[in-house]
Amino acid sequence: MTKPARVIYWFRTDLRLHDSPALKRALDLRPASLFPVWCWDPNYVYKHRVGVNRFNFLIQSMNDLSKNLTSLNPSTKLLVVRGEPTELLPELFKRWNITHLVFESDPSAYGRRRDSKVEALAKQVGVQVVKVQGHHLYDPVEVVKKNGGKPVLTMSTLQKVIRELGEIPRPLEPPENLPPPKLDPSSSSEGLEQILGELSESLEGLPHYQGKGAWIPPPELDLNSSELGGPRQKETDCYTSLSGQDRDFSVPTLESLGMDPSQANTPIQGGETQALSRLERIIKDVSYVSKFAKPKTTPGKSSEEASTTLTSPYIKFGCLSVRRFWWEVEDCKKKFKGKPNEITQTPENLNGQLLFRDMYACAEYAVGDVFGQVRGNKICRFMDWYLPNHYDDQGQKIEPRPPGDEVSESRLKAFREGRTGFPWIDCLMRQLVKEGWIHHLGRHSVAAFLTRGQCWISWERGAEIFDEYLIDWDPCSNPGNWMWLSCSAFFSQYFRLYGLSSFPSKYEGTADLVRKHCPELKKMPDKYIFEPFKAPIEVQRKAGCIVGKDYPSPMLDEKEAKEECMRRCKAAFSKGLYGDNELVLKGKAEAILRKEHGIPDPRGGGEGKGNKKGKITDWAKSNAVQPKPEQGKRSNAPGTKRSKGEEQEEGEEQEEGEEAKPSAKRSRNKK
């Protein structure tokens, strides 16, 4: 007779019970005991940028999952063990006599590395590992294989490849019951408290337990560093015991991380229960689902009123199954009573949005660890951005990063703090920090502004800011979209830009969004809401907001900055270098690009025309601060006419329906 299975189900970014193919595989083993484990990894807590809103969402989602597990069997819940999975899981295998470890596979490079370590450790002690794809519509491993090992860079390539992979599986129902996490399945102990007590006892003697060798943040770690996702108010106590302060394997609190819960200002609440009720609301509106066209959606007055689905945080943490979303959309569209040609198509429809997510995952899978950076990234066009990452001779990232030129550093700071003097950018950045989410077109605006649009700052820096604040931060979608918006990959029409006033003017509710997040502009009339620096002084006085005093002056001249960036894009495109080119790897590409195209270096160095060694160039200097308000001049405010040239630069909202068409030949002339 075979030994009955004793299974650890390792939860990660699959915090749900519905449509979980990995959980189904665990239950198909008919385990005598099922241990639903979450490893509260100090690497995540102390080494990643995770802001308070994302932690809050995660904690809520874990609590919701735990409650849902208990509703299936009152003798079970989510078992949170505090420590690194590579250290902890092997101990649990031994102490809980585990036969199988089951988890949903993590396609990201970091996750794959961690998982393969855990897999090897499990095999060493005879524990069988079962990993199942469930985080994407299609398995990135299979897609990339079918694409000849190449990264998928366009929607049409993805669609071509997936046609051969067959239909997306229909979603699974949640389980009806679960075995309890009993150490001795034949024992009569049934109560959860008793089971938890026995489990906690079984961990006696392990390091980190009951304060013995507790995981204490290393002294060099600055808990107040924003690099760690915002200020931590006090010492953490979430690692003083393996099974939690009360030895009940509970979900940690924000306080135990040293975070201030009052800073979690997001209206977005985590958990599978919330995710499913949101999905139900979306699907009820057959017309909305059938006619969904991403470019026509609006950021609205607030995140709750944005006209997209706001499902990304739930999909990110797996509270919502992406396959379930897909199929509910498909079934909903069948109920549409309007004309068939009113039903929107991929890529602008909801299915298209979900496919974009898969596209970035497939690109990340093929590119690997360097997907989030320029250096070494074969799909990423090299541009001579300001404030790039720095690397040593071995290709290791130098941290902390050496300071860049002071103008760009001050612009980056103002951008992060929502003080650029451009209300559209400032309100979005303040919304991001406060609520942990902004609408896609808002993300477009800020990403283009920081990179190829106005500031010429490396997309790596912008992606880092999003990493810290977005609840839905994703290791594939975030760098992928930043590369798209900066025209580094996926998209190449660098001449298409957003007007800082004309673009938001086209969308309903955007003036209110500005007023909500930039209250100093509350009384600014609509005409000047996106360009208060153009308001006559009497208008500013009447609105109680003097530009330069109550609200910052714009930090650059939009038109000049755009022209300069365009020149730089042109140069980078004509040179055609990518992140894996030898010149880039050796750190020589920037100087060459500047020299060949006479582009000034803001730090000096004499490479570009007209550079004065050691000085900030005139261009950067003159645009650093306080451009003259064009009071009373032509305005781009709502209702006013724009010049022909500006019209041509906009319309960027069509982007998601287009393909990346690299306009310059790739240069792969490795020496």
Ligand SMILES: Cc1cc2nc3c(=O)[nH]c(=O)nc-3n(C[C@H](O)[C@H](O)[C@H](O)COP(=O)(O)OP(=O)(O)OC[C@H]3O[C@@H](n4cnc5c(N)ncnc54)[C@H](O)[C@@H]3O)c2cc1C
């Ligand atoms: C610079 C930048 C950075 C971004 N970073 C992230 C990120 O870290 N995580 C993330 O989930 N999305 C990211 N996006 C993509 C997109 O903005 C969000 O997924 C979307 O705004 C989420 O809102 P929603 O759920 O209302 O989307 P909807 O429009 O309702 O779309 C439904 C779902 O489709 C997926 N989706 C839609 N658009 C995209 C896209 N362009 N790329 C990938 N998935 C998409 C999301 O899972 C989303 O929840 C980024 C976009 C930009 C421009």
